[in-house]
Amino acid sequence: MEKYKLGDKVFDCPVGLASNAINGKWKLQILNLLSQEECMRYGNLKRRIEDVSEKMLIQHLRELEQDGLIERKLYPEVPPRVEYALTEVGRQIIPVIVALKQWGQLFRI
Amino acid sequence: MEKYKLGDKVFDCPVGLASNAINGKWKLQILNLLSQEECMRYGNLKRRIEDVSEKMLIQHLRELEQDGLIERKLYPEVPPRVEYALTEVGRQIIPVIVALKQWGQLFRI
DNA sequence: TTCGGTACTTACTTTTTAGTAAAAATTGTT
DNA sequence: AACAATTTTTACTAAAAAGTAAGTACCGAA
Numbered sequence: 001m002e003k004y005k006l007g008d009k010v011f012d013c014p015v016g017l018a019s020n021a022i023n024g025k026w027k028l029q030i031l032n033l034l035s036q037e038e039c040m041r042y043g044n045l046k047r048r049i050e051d052v053s054e055k056m057l058i059q060h061l062r063e064l065e066q067d068g069l070i071e072r073k074l075y076p077e078v079p080p081r082v083e084y085a086l087t088e089v090g091r092q093i094i095p096v097i098v099a100l101k102q103w104g105q106l107f108r109i
Numbered sequence: 110m111e112k113y114k115l116g117d118k119v120f121d122c123p124v125g126l127a128s129n130a131i132n133g134k135w136k137l138q139i140l141n142l143l144s145q146e147e148c149m150r151y152g153n154l155k156r157r158i159e160d161v162s163e164k165m166l167i168q169h170l171r172e173l174e175q176d177g178l179i180e181r182k183l184y185p186e187v188p189p190r191v192e193y194a195l196t197e198v199g200r201q202i203i204p205v206i207v208a209l210k211q212w213g214q215l216f217r218i
Numbered sequence: 219t220t221c222g223g224t225a226c227t228t229a230c231t232t233t234t235t236a237g238t239a240a241a242a243a244t245t246g247t248t
Numbered sequence: 249a250a251c252a253a254t255t256t257t258t259a260c261t262a263a264a265a266a267g268t269a270a271g272t273a274c275c276g277a278a
Contacts, residue, residue, distance in 0.1 A: 014213025019137040028128040079253040099204040104123025
């Protein structure tokens with residue numbers, strides 16, 4: 001039987017794997033912003049995602065990084081500058097975001 | 110500012126709403142199965158989704174029903190027969206599933 | 219009158235996720 | 249020496265999600 005692997009997690013179906021990778025209260029919103037902007041700084045992400053706490057934002061960024069969807073670039077300046085961007089694998093998830101956004105727009109009031 | 114509403118939950122962006130609707134350990138897998146099969150019985154879903162417990166399956170089915178993505182048809186027979194199927198709104202999320210599945214296949218081993 | 223088959227339901231526990239708020243690290247500027 | 253700006257980190261608490269396992273309801277057939 002075919003298997004799918006992300007990090008050290010193994011799944012029996014691609015939907016299960018994908019579901020696991022994007023599961024998180026703010027992950028899709030993070031990916032959505034990064035899909036529109038080439039790269040974004042931590043502080044900028046924080047401002048753009050209303051209500052996200054610093055803890056959750058950094059936690060989700062770490063997980064997305066570990067799963068290979070985004071990369072973190074640290075510029076050794078003072079004050080520090082950190083930029084996040086989609087990786088190649090991350091860019092390949094953009095069609096999902098686009099379709100999802102379109103679906104969500106059905107619920108506009 | 111535009112708003113998006115699902116049930117009694119209001120969101121500022123369509124991605125946030127969509128994210129909320131599909132957030133759940135097995136929801137995308139349920140939607141995936143229903144997208145391929147026209148309709149499916151409870152017991153069949155349970156067999157097809159490995160490891161899901163009866164509690165979680167029914168809970169997710171209820172939430173998807175409340176959010177208007179699926180509908181539940183009870184046939185008053187003995188033993189009882191219950192069929193689940195995508196609604197029109199549910200069918201409109203199929204492109205998301207398709208894109209997600211394609212993305213997940215990148216991780217085949 | 220007990221059993222089979224289907225679809226749940228309930229009570230309880232454990233695990234995971236999220237929220238809050240304060241602190242840390244860095245170093246050039248005042 | 250204190251401050252500013254930015255990106256975390258930490259400790260603690262609270263809430264939500266998930267797991268486990270047993271129980272319920274229906275009714276016709278054996």
